[in-house]
Amino acid sequence: MSAFPCNSLTEASASWLGSSLVSVRQLSPGGLRLLLSVSSEMKQLVRLHGGDARLQHRVLSNVFYEASTRTSCSFQAAMLRLGGRVVCVDAAHSSAKKGETLADTLRCLECYADVSVLRHPVTGAVGEAAGATVKPVLNAGDGTGEHPSQALLDVFTMEDELAARGGLRGKTVVLLGDLKHGRTVHSLAKLLARSGIEDVRLRFCSPTQLPMPQEVRDEVAEFGLPMEDFTDLKEAVAGADVLYVTRVQKERFESEALYDEVKDLYIVDKAIMDVSPETMVVMHPLPRVNEIATEVDADPRAAYFRQMENGMFVRMALLALVLGKSGV
Template sequence: MDENSLTSDPTTWKGSNFVSVKQLTPSGLQLLFSVSRSMKALVRTSGGDTRLSPHVLANVFYEASTRTSCSFQAAMLRLGGKVVCVNESSSSVKKGETLGDTIRCLECYADVTVLRHPVKGSAAEAAEATVKPVINAGDGVGEHPSQALLDTFTIEDEFSETGGLKGKTVVLLGDLKHGRTVHSLAKLIARSGIDGVTLRYCSPDILRMPEDVKEEVEKYGIKQEEFTDLKSALNGADCLYVTRVQKERFENEEDYEKVKDIYIVDNEIMQAAPEGCIVMHPLPRVGEIKEEVDQDPRAAYFRQMENGMFVRMALLALVLGKSGK
């Protein structure tokens, strides 16, 4: 299937792959958010429904995952669907099977495939191999588009009484070089059509946001600023998005050791942050946010994780043509 634009018309979603935030139009993003809000209300009132009861999800994860894997599974189950799970240890990839052949086999059993893979571009490769929808759950240092959806939805939801994301300043902190979550989030915010957003990138020099990401964001006229000092970056900020320094992406451990603890968000940092500045994190955290911050009402990362289930319920319902819109 060709990568297509996803718009406010639900028929553009049905049967489509979702491999990149580049597919989303501003109207498509608003449709996704509308369906996500209805999913949130559905879970709150009745726990779910059975609209996906005829359908099966293949949940294929070649990298370790807790939140993304479980939230996709929970999303499918809450809508009455079923799930089959595949990981690297149980896959015939150990016997030398190609990714394309694995995906072709799985589409014999399932109606939609969610794929996490360590190689950039693997989701697009998988999408080319099948006629059924493939959803990118993270491809190496490339993209993590469903994470970007839930992150943007969370900012909109947290600031629903003050215009959502419009006019807000968002600080992206930490490993911006390897962080597919921040790559996708920056691109999605740029493409969202939401006015007046400022993106601030705060990182050590060796972990700066890649030039190709900044160049893409620049096309949409989004203001971008770069910092190395966290307190300076927080001045006037509305959202602090913290990322883990990813040890597994470093070629040598010495470079990792130099930067792993360069930014730590604790109560002292929160006192320096603006009163209304929320804190987000894709998780897992490994020390970059102290647990003492969990008690601060501005700590939004667990609300963010729950939103992931609502957004993925909406995404699955849309690509399977059962969104109700």
């Protein structure tokens, strides 16, 4: 696992080559800028030509120990759009059932593939697996820890949606919902803190039972980003530029009773949108349950399906950079 420094585009590109991506802590402002730039190029490539063949004869192993639709499919689509191929591993039917360790599974797969994408329910498991491999491993979510490629696509989406207003610089981002268990918001807060984008402000809005973990707060504080806490959604969205909604993660709760206490405390519906800024962008990593009403889907501020598509462009860029085929 290496960092992605940034004194020049060439240097940043070289630092991505052959590297695993386990945490947003690896990213520097220059490494992030390069990833966002290549992602924009990938978006144009797909719009104009559908893709190209730069990753022809390269193979991705897609290894998921937890359920996934968007992350798994977008990584597969990203590889296919660039001419590569994909080997999918369903952990329920792998040698893990025979007691094979995660490290040995990844060592096995790197014999066949050039890069692996791994999701695992145990926090820190992806980092341990990456430490045992020679070829790159990309973290697709580890327990309640991190989801770095999601954070990358989230920042890309924010910059894209806010482009007419100067991007994220000087903007206020509200993180709403299950901030305790949500690895997407953990990675996003950390990435915004170290992004080098000036004057970003964070608001955390959650039930008192599900606050943003202290270790995330401490890391954000190190970089000087202002943070505020809210429990009232209407207060949180006043003057906000981005509302990033997360579901309450039932699978992380010790009992259904504890989940039932908080599951529907926040619902973004027409009433909430009516009191929100006219330019506020609404995002969600998906899947949603009840936290965004379907009536909001038609609102032009609803960006979560555009956000989902952006995931493919960002993962195309990530694969191209890691495999040395970004064109930089």
